[in-house]
Amino acid sequence: MEQHRTRTPQRRQPSQAQPAPPGGLGEVTAPAAYPVSVAVAPATGQGSRPGGGAPPVVTALRRFPNPRLTGIGAGLFAALTMFLLACVDRLLLGGSEIVYGLLFLPVSALTALWVRPADLVTAPIIVPIAFAVGVIPVAGGTGGFGGQAMAVVTALAVHAGWLYGGTLVAGLIASVRKIRQMRERQRHLLRADRAARRPRA
Secondary structure, eight states, X not given: OOOOOOOOOOOOOOOOOOOOOTTSEEEEEOTTSOEEEEEOOOOOOTTOOTTTSOOHHHHHHHHSOOOOBOHHHHHHHHHHHHHHHHHHHHHHHSSOXXXXXXXXXXXXXXXXXXXXXXXXXXXXXXXXXXXXXXXXXXXOXXXXXXXXXXXXXXXXXXXXXXXXXXXXXXXXXXXXXXHHXXXXXXXXXXXXXXXXXXXXX
């Protein structure tokens, strides 16, 4: 009689886990044949910047002080700043009127930028007064009050270009801010009108 040969069943070796592809979502097979999802975090690039990718120039401008001065506060700021700059100019450079005129332009711009929206109209009026106050140490008049007043008037007439330039800068900045304020108010009114017209559920 022929005897049937019996073979012992061979156990299957567990399949090795396959590594997940880099930078994506891969599946790794465990020894118990259960699929396991492995999430791999994407690598950050070297050029990424903190804070949402904002350039450093914008970040520096955001850190720049942005006060809101009243009309009187802006006038005092411009007048005191120009007077102090004129005194420094008189001590260091002997009262150079060109340097004084160059310094007057950024002060005019800051005055128009820092005045509050309700007092934007006062910016072109404040700037010429500040120029006249600050020109006193630079004018260098002699002979009492009359001589000092004549020196100030002469300096204002000779350097009227700087005066007009600073006033123009302040007027342009104030006009741009006023236009933007009017547009923002119009957008707000349009949004409120659309919200009121929507049918309520």
